[in-house]
Amino acid sequence: MPTYQIHALKYGGPVSSSGAFLMWQRDWDKTAQRNYYLWCLTGGPRPVVVDTGLSPAQAAARGVPDYDHPAEMLTRLGIQADQVELVILTHLHFDHAGGVGLFPEARFFVQRSEYDFWTKNPMAGRPVFQFFLDQATREALVGLEAAGRLVFLEGDAEVAPGVECLLAPGHSPGLQAVAIETERGRAVLGSDSGHVFENFSQDWPSSLVVDQVALLRTYDKLRDRAASLDLLFPGHDRRLAEDYPSVAKGVTRLV
Numbered sequence: 001m002p003t004y005q006i007h008a009l010k011y012g013g014p015v016s017s018s019g020a021f022l023m024w025q026r027d028w029d030k031t032a033q034r035n036y037y038l039w040c041l042t043g044g045p046r047p048v049v050v051d052t053g054l055s056p057a058q059a060a061a062r063g064v065p066d067y068d069h070p071a072e073m074l075t076r077l078g079i080q081a082d083q084v085e086l087v088i089l090t091h092l093h094f095d096h097a098g099g100v101g102l103f104p105e106a107r108f109f110v111q112r113s114e115y116d117f118w119t120k121n122p123m124a125g126r127p128v129f130q131f132f133l134d135q136a137t138r139e140a141l142v143g144l145e146a147a148g149r150l151v152f153l154e155g156d157a158e159v160a161p162g163v164e165c166l167l168a169p170g171h172s173p174g175l176q177a178v179a180i181e182t183e184r185g186r187a188v189l190g191s192d193s194g195h196v197f198e199n200f201s202q203d204w205p206s207s208l209v210v211d212q213v214a215l216l217r218t219y220d221k222l223r224d225r226a227a228s229l230d231l232l233f234p235g236h237d238r239r240l241a242e243d244y245p246s247v248a249k250g251v252t253r254l255v
């Protein structure tokens with residue numbers, strides 16, 4: 001069984017908001033900051049990319065500050081985005097799936113329930129959901145399905161030796177976390193199940209939740225699967241970019 005190194009690639013941010021964005025119904029009067037990331041796993045038979053970041057045009061349209069091109073960032077790890085074969089999409093919000101076009105040779109692993117919600121369920125067209133996925137990305141995803149480049153998972157599944165996708169709903173209908181074997185034991189990229197570490201450690205979600213009960217069950221599952229709580233990583237915490245060894249511009253090694 002290979003062990004992996006986990007890299008966080010900060011492709012945007014920091015962005016400021018009320019603290020209540022990151023801690024549901026708390027800290028309204030505080031200001032909190034968050035970053036945008038994708039992740040890359042090295043040390044296995046081939047690199048695995050987790051989420052895609054955004055294209056330059058999308059980043060401009062969304063007003064993402066301090067944007068860095070994800071494909072350029074991967075070259076700092078010696079990886080060419082146009083040669084990556086395996087990408088895991090944790091969920092289909094724009095900041096995680098908007099960059100699928102940057103990976104022309106990849107197959108994308110996604111939960112069936114997540115894909116069906118965003119592409120087939122009329123509920124996804126309601127106003128509160130429209131912010132999360134733009135029409136261009138939705139069409140790109142449908143095109144990938146037609147091309148046979150989406151791999152649909154229905155629950156937990158190993159997608160590479162030592163890399164297991166874990167169904168983890170709550171932030172979105174079919175979010176998947178990623179459990180990864182490392183030299184420190186099993187780590188879990190929780191993606192936006194938690195925006196910051198405190199969501200997991202204090203058992204208190206962020207404000208972006210579609211199913212609070214499911215999310216709390218997800219917290220039980222992810223804390224149980226990670227070898228220790230400090231190996232359960234959230235999706236947008238500034239500390240991912242600040243508290244870990246820097247290996248290149250914008251790139252830190254979490255494990």
Ligand SMILES: [Zn+2]
Pocket residue numbers: 093095096192235236
């Ligand atoms: Zn996100």
